[in-house]
Amino acid sequence: MHWTAIGTLSDIPQRGARCIETPEGKIAIFRTGDNRVFAIDDHCPHKGGPLSQGIVHGASVTCPLHSWVISLETGKALGADEGCVRTIPVKVEDGKLYVALNLNAERAA
Amino acid sequence: MTEKLVIIGNGMAPGRMLEHLFERAPDRYEVTIFNAEPRVNYDRIMLSPVLSGEKEYEQIIIHGDGWYIKHGITLYKGHRIVAIDRSAKTVTSDQGVTAPYDKLVIATGSVPFILPVPGNNLPGVLSYRDLDDVNAMLLAAQSRAKAVVIGGGLLGLEAAAGLSARDMDVTVVHLMPTLMERQLDPAAGYMLQRELESRGIKIITKAETKAVLGDRRAEGVELADGRIIPANLVVMAAGIRPSTGLAQDAGLAIQRGILVDDGMHTSDPDIFAIGECAEVGGHVYGLVAPLYEMARIAAAHITGDTSPRFVHNDTPTKLKVTGIDLFSLGDFADGDDRQEIVLRDAEAGVYKRLILKENRIIGTVLYGETSDGAWFNDLKKREVDITEMRDTLIFGQAYQGGAPLDPMAAVAALPDDAEICGCNGVCKGKIVDTIKAKRLSSLDDVRAHTKASASCGSCTGLVEQVLRLTLGDAYNPAAVQPMCGCTDLGHDEVRRLIKAKGLKTIYAVMQELEWRTSCGCAKCRPALNYYLVCDWPGEYADDYQSRFINERVHANIQKDGTYSVVPRMWGGVTSATELRAIADVVDKFNIPTVKVTGGQRIDMLGIKKEDLPAVWADLGRAGFVSGHAYAKGLRTVKTCVGSDWCRFGTQDSTGLGIRIEKFMWGSWTPAKVKMAVSGCPRNCAEATCKDVGVICVDSGFEIHFAGAAGLDIKGTEVLGLVKTEDEALEVIVALVQMYREQARYLERIYKWAKRIGIDEVRRQTLEDAERRIAYFGRFVHSQKFAQVDPWSERVSGLHKHEFRPLAAVPLTQAAE
Numbered sequence: 035m036h037w038t039a040i041g042t043l044s045d046i047p048q049r050g051a052r053c054i055e056t057p058e059g060k061i062a063i064f065r066t067g068d069n070r071v072f073a074i075d076d077h078c079p080h081k082g083g084p085l086s087q088g089i090v091h092g093a094s095v096t097c098p099l100h101s102w103v104i105s106l107e108t109g110k111a112l113g114a115d116e117g118c119v120r121t122i123p124v125k126v127e128d129g130k131l132y133v134a135l136n137l138n139a140e141r142a143a
Numbered sequence: 144m145t146e147k148l149v150i151i152g153n154g155m156a157p158g159r160m161l162e163h164l165f166e167r168a169p170d171r172y173e174v175t176i177f178n179a180e181p182r183v184n185y186d187r188i189m190l191s192p193v194l195s196g197e198k199e200y201e202q203i204i205i206h207g208d209g210w211y212i213k214h215g216i217t218l219y220k221g222h223r224i225v226a227i228d229r230s231a232k233t234v235t236s237d238q239g240v241t242a243p244y245d246k247l248v249i250a251t252g253s254v255p256f257i258l259p260v261p262g263n264n265l266p267g268v269l270s271y272r273d274l275d276d277v278n279a280m281l282l283a284a285q286s287r288a289k290a291v292v293i294g295g296g297l298l299g300l301e302a303a304a305g306l307s308a309r310d311m312d313v314t315v316v317h318l319m320p321t322l323m324e325r326q327l328d329p330a331a332g333y334m335l336q337r338e339l340e341s342r343g344i345k346i347i348t349k350a351e352t353k354a355v356l357g358d359r360r361a362e363g364v365e366l367a368d369g370r371i372i373p374a375n376l377v378v379m380a381a382g383i384r385p386s387t388g389l390a391q392d393a394g395l396a397i398q399r400g401i402l403v404d405d406g407m408h409t410s411d412p413d414i415f416a417i418g419e420c421a422e423v424g425g426h427v428y429g430l431v432a433p434l435y436e437m438a439r440i441a442a443a444h445i446t447g448d449t450s451p452r453f454v455h456n457d458t459p460t461k462l463k464v465t466g467i468d469l470f471s472l473g474d475f476a477d478g479d480d481r482q483e484i485v486l487r488d489a490e491a492g493v494y495k496r497l498i499l500k501e502n503r504i505i506g507t508v509l510y511g512e513t514s515d516g517a518w519f520n521d522l523k524k525r526e527v528d529i530t531e532m533r534d535t536l537i538f539g540q541a542y543q544g545g546a547p548l549d550p551m552a553a554v555a556a557l558p559d560d561a562e563i564c565g566c567n568g569v570c571k572g573k574i575v576d577t578i579k580a581k582r583l584s585s586l587d588d589v590r591a592h593t594k595a596s597a598s599c600g601s602c603t604g605l606v607e608q609v610l611r612l613t614l615g616d617a618y619n620p621a622a623v624q625p626m627c628g629c630t631d632l633g634h635d636e637v638r639r640l641i642k643a644k645g646l647k648t649i650y651a652v653m654q655e656l657e658w659r660t661s662c663g664c665a666k667c668r669p670a671l672n673y674y675l676v677c678d679w680p681g682e683y684a685d686d687y688q689s690r691f692i693n694e695r696v697h698a699n700i701q702k703d704g705t706y707s708v709v710p711r712m713w714g715g716v717t718s719a720t721e722l723r724a725i726a727d728v729v730d731k732f733n734i735p736t737v738k739v740t741g742g743q744r745i746d747m748l749g750i751k752k753e754d755l756p757a758v759w760a761d762l763g764r765a766g767f768v769s770g771h772a773y774a775k776g777l778r779t780v781k782t783c784v785g786s787d788w789c790r791f792g793t794q795d796s797t798g799l800g801i802r803i804e805k806f807m808w809g810s811w812t813p814a815k816v817k818m819a820v821s822g823c824p825r826n827c828a829e830a831t832c833k834d835v836g837v838i839c840v841d842s843g844f845e846i847h848f849a850g851a852a853g854l855d856i857k858g859t860e861v862l863g864l865v866k867t868e869d870e871a872l873e874v875i876v877a878l879v880q881m882y883r884e885q886a887r888y889l890e891r892i893y894k895w896a897k898r899i900g901i902d903e904v905r906r907q908t909l910e911d912a913e914r915r916i917a918y919f920g921r922f923v924h925s926q927k928f929a930q931v932d933p934w935s936e937r938v939s940g941l942h943k944h945e946f947r948p949l950a951a952v953p954l955t956q957a958a959e
Contacts, residue, residue: 040950049662049688052949063949067662084704087692089665096665098692098700103665135952 035123037132043071044129051086051095056135061122062086063131064106066093072106073124073133079104079117145173148445149234149242151224151389152250153178155187156418156434158205160248163442165214171446174216175242177234180273181221183208187273188431188566188599191463194277194305197643227393229411246413246445249390249401253383253419253429258293262355268377271302283376284309291315291364291374293352295322297462299380300339304464306376307344308643314345314372316352316364318381326460326471330487331494331510338467338492342645347372385420385427400427405452407441417441423453431566431598432458459520459565461513461601466644466655470516473506473523474498481505486537495537502530515539517605518553521561554608563605566598571609578613586610627666629658634887638674647679649686663689670888673775676811677883680925687942693773696945697933698755706755707748709772710762711808714782714800714820715743724765732758742779742817744770756946759934768808768932775889776811777818777879780804781829785822785839794839796822799868803875809930810922813886813895816879831859834892835875840864844871848878848904849896857893860901863909877908877918884921 046052046065053060053076060076062085070093076086083099093106103112109121123134148164150157153176161174189203211218222236227247235241255270257263269279283290284306292303295317307313315322321332322339336346351367355377363373385400396402396410400422407415407423417437419429428434436453443451459472475498486495491511497519498506504523509516518540522529535542540553557563559572577583577593589606590597596606611618625631632640637656646652649671653663663671668689675683687695698706712721725745729737735749750758759769771778780803783789785796800820819830820837830836832852836859838845843866847859862878865871881904886895896904907914937946 038952040952045944045949047688047944052944054949055951057952060948081702082704084700087696087700087704089668089691090688091662091664091668092660094664099702101665131949133952 035134037125038135040131040133042129043069043126043131045131046071049090051088051090053084053086054133058135060084060086061133062095063124063133064090064095066090066106071124071126071131073122074104074106074109075120075122077119078102079111079119080115085119145171146245147243148172148174148246148248149244150174150176150248150250151234152176152252152418152420153180153184153218154250154252154418155184155205155431156438157248157250158184158438159435160250160417160438160442160445161214161216163439164446167442167448168446172246174214175244176211176216176218177222177224177236177240177242178218178220179223180275182274183211183218183220185274186598188463190271190274190277191301191305193274194280194302195308195464195643196305197639200274224389227389227414229393229414232413244413246415248441248445249409249414249416249420250418251386251389251420254386255379256382256384257379258352258381260352260354262357262361263379265355265357265361265377266359267357267361267375268355268379271298271378271380272383280306280376280378281309284311288312289314289374290376290378291372292378292380293364294380294382295319295346295348296325296380296382297323297460298383299378300335301463302378302380303344304339304342304467306378307342308645311376312345313343314347314374315339316350316366316372317346317348318351320348322346322348323460323462323471327469327510328475328496328508330496331469331471331508334492334494334510335462335467335469383419383429385422387420390416390420398422405440405454406444406449407437407453408444415441415445424455426455428458430458430460432456432568435567456524459507459516461516461565461599463599463601468509468511468513470507470509470513472508472516472520473504475506475508484533484537497537499529502528502533504529514604515541517561517563517565517602518557520565521557524562551608551612554605555612563609564593564595564598564602566602567594569593569595574606574609575613578610583610584614584617626670627664629653629660629663629667630656632656634670634890637671638678638885638887641674641678647675647683649675649689673811673813673888677925681928694775695942696752696755697769697771697773697937698750699773701748703749705749705751707746707772708750708755708758708762709740709744709746709770710767711770711804712744713804714780714797716782716797716801717745721765721767724762724767728758728761731761740772740779742772743781744772744779746772753946753948756938760938763932763935763938767934769934771808774811775814776809777804777807777816779817780807781817781819781833783820783822783827785820789822791825792822792839793841794822794844794868796820796828796837796839799837799839799844799871800828802868803872806872807876807879807922807926809932810879810883810926811929812879812883814889814891816882816892818875832856833859835878837871837875843867846871846874846878846909849893849901851891851893855893860896862905865909873915873919874908876922877915878904880918880922880925881908883925884918 040054049067051062051064061073062076064072076084078085078097080102083097085095087098088095094103096103102115109119111117125132184206186203186205192198222238224234225237226235233241233243255272269276290306290311290313292299292315295315303313303315321329322335353367354365355361356363361377363371365371387397387401390401391397401416401420403416403421403423409416418434440451440453457473462469482499484497493511496508503526507519532543557571561571563571574593574595596603626634652671672686672689692700698708732754734747738746740746780800782797782800786792816834818835819828819833821828821830822839832850836847845864846862848862850859851857
């Protein structure tokens with residue numbers, strides 16, 4: 035697994051998200067109220083809404099377009115809705131953020 | 144022939160006595176009541192919530208006027224009895240009414256103890272006994288800043304908390320070393336003091352009051368040690384004395400109170416005494432439970448049933464200050480023959496102490512966690528030997544017999560004669576039987592039929608559990624729609640508690656109101672954020688992470704993730720310079736669509752998020768500010784050209800529209816607010832389907848509100864006609880402020896107005912000038928913090944992170 039540095043934890047507000055641009059499209063990096071970090075595709079399985087713009091609560095985000103609730107841990111839609119978004123491995127070391135874009139790397143290589 | 148029953152006093156005890164009496168013998172007596180207070184029977188226990196603003200007087204009435212009419216009672220309001228003639232069997236009021244009796248009940252209650260110190264009769268010195276006192280305190284709280292409460296007992300602390308909730312600077316002066324020393328041990332008294340101090344109430348213990356200072360009215364309190372505490376309001380809450388003067392003059396036997404036997408007879412067989420004025424078995428009482436017991440017994444004896452007899456019982460004490468849980472019962476003094484079990488958790492603010500004698504509970508003090516109070520009370524009452532469960536006793540009922548029980552099981556395990564409601568002496572069996580016999584299904588029903596939880600309300604949770612237990616799945620408590628899945632509380636309750644408890648952060652709301660989730664959800668967080676922004680202007684720091692994306696980035700998100708931007712065009716009026724600036728922005732940023740909106744302005748759609756600050760910078764240079772087209776806030780004020788151009792125009796509708804918009808822009812509201820001003824009844828600005836509209840007429844301005852033209856279509860209601868622009872602005876601002884303070888999040892004006900009543904809105908914003916001005920003032924204050932252009936703030940760098948990607952990972956790096 036190849037880890038790419040993308041910034042620091044403090045770049046993302048608590049209960050907020052920011053995006054990174056990658057060759058595979060936008061990935062949303064979330065920081066929860068208890069400082070856990072998650073990365074998922076910035077693309078709601080419903081109608082492609084930018085999940086990074088939603089309200090973050092617990093380990094979920096509510097899509098700004100039609101209020102689907104997506105689990106940041108599994109990428110799955112919660113409640114009555116069905117759908118799933120890709121999750122990307124992410125880690126924090128010494129306050130620095132890394133994502134694993136190994137799938138990308140294989141494809142690009 | 145019906146006999147004549149005369150009652151002196153119309154408090155809670157005689158009210159309850161009559162209920163029992165009418166149940167036993169509805170037609171036996173013709174009842175006459177003399178009430179020195181000019182009103183009906185209300186719940187005095189609830190005066191504290193009225194003082195703190197959590198309840199209104201109307202909500203604490205026990206017997207409305209209709210009840211007296213229904214039972215044929217003659218009620219003399221505002222009549223004080225001045226004489227009892229026992230040989231003629233008559234009473235006479237200060238207003239000259241004389242009434243004969245066959246049976247007389249004295250229920251004159253108690254009088255506050257006024258300290259015999261200089262200055263104790265100055266204006267500004269009050270006691271805390273009845274609604275008049277509360278009204279006087281509320282009046283004082285409006286105009287004066289400082290209050291001293293003399294007495295740190297139950298009543299004094301409730302008064303202090305209430306005045307503090309009304310924004311007064313409150314100091315409690317207490318003679319003893321710890322608060323509520325008659326009900327609490329020193330440890331609990333100390334915790335209570337800490338809690339009250341953390342709410343901003345100053346507390347001075349071991350303080351003897353020497354004098355109330357002041358020339359023409361109270362200006363301060365002087366203590367024996369020379370300290371002087373400035374105060375415009377002094378509340379004497381140093382105790383009560385049974386009111387016995389009248390009985391004494393009539394020659395009845397008196398000691399501390401009017402002496403009665405265990406059937407409530409005074410020394411005259413035709414005269415009874417009940418309530419705080421009566422003394423039975425050496426005790427006088429001030430808590431409601433024994434007073435209601437007196438009422439029950441008196442009713443029996445008056446109707447000829449002499450079997451019930453009054454027996455002394457310890458009554459648990461609870462403090463009615465929102466957010467403070469406190470329970471005390473029985474005897475808790477130290478002694479050689481006693482043992483105690485203590486649980487202390489300073490961090491959680493929990494203190495529990497059980498006092499045991501010969502392996503039986505004789506006293507209990509609970510602070511912070513009081514849910515086992517009923518169980519301990521039951522064990523004490525039944526004198527249960529606790530040897531077997533001694534190890535786990537202090538942890539409460541849930542921990543007896545192995546695995547912890549859920550609260551329902553705990554209630555299920557209570558015996559039928561366990562007391563649920565201490566105030567009204569209602570046991571579990573009575574509630575269960577009544578629910579079954581009368582097929583009750585709601586808490587209100589149970590309150591109406593059994594009185595359980597109808598007085599102080601602190602046992603409401605227990606009563607609900609009994610209901611749930613009895614009805615099973617048939618019980619549907621959803622009378623109030625909860626805000627969301629994170630809480631059972633409804634919007635109104637949450638708004639009320641935010642104010643009452645002084646909650647000023649989202650975290651504090653969730654903590655205090657026991658949210659089930661760690662940080663709420665996308666439904667409750669924006670609502671709470673709005674309530675806090677509205678209720679604490681200038682104090683609450685807006686939490687942008689709790690705002691919907693549109694309000695976070697001050698633009699409207701579109702289906703493809705781009706944004707649209709609408710600058711303000713005051714009253715829909717624009718100019719060549721403004722249009723040129725918009726045209727330049729459209730060219731520079733390749734904005735794909737430009738559209739005229741329904742609110743008389745111009746929308747630029749399809750702007751990339753990263754470009755927003757640059758777009759705003761250019762628009763800002765041309766003088767534009769945000770149009771808040773994305774906000775739960777003031778959107779547009781649509782106008783027609785009015786008397787400037789139109790041959791029918793009666794007033795300057797354009798000018799008024801611009802004035803309203805410039806006054807009110809930037810304010811956050813529960814849902815969007817759209818307005819319009821039409822210059823004549825032809826109504827070209829379509830003001831009669833707006834949240835607030837004005838129709839100009841020759842004689843002035845007709846103010847409309849509560850229209851809708853979206854999901855629902857609804858013509859406006861007419862609020863009223865005012866003569867000048869100034870008045871129109873004041874009324875409109877007051878109306879919107881009332882809506883801001885009362886409505887539920889996302890509730891448009893028309894829905895809110897329907898819920899609370901068009902007349903009520905009119906009464907508060909048009910007819911009641913004082914309220915109108917108060918609403919207006921609060922709006923103006925709030926605008927000091929709200930009227931900031933969010934676009935220019937962001938052009939200057941605020942929330943930069945919102946508009947830039949965190950990182951761009953190029954193909955090569957990813958491929959490394």
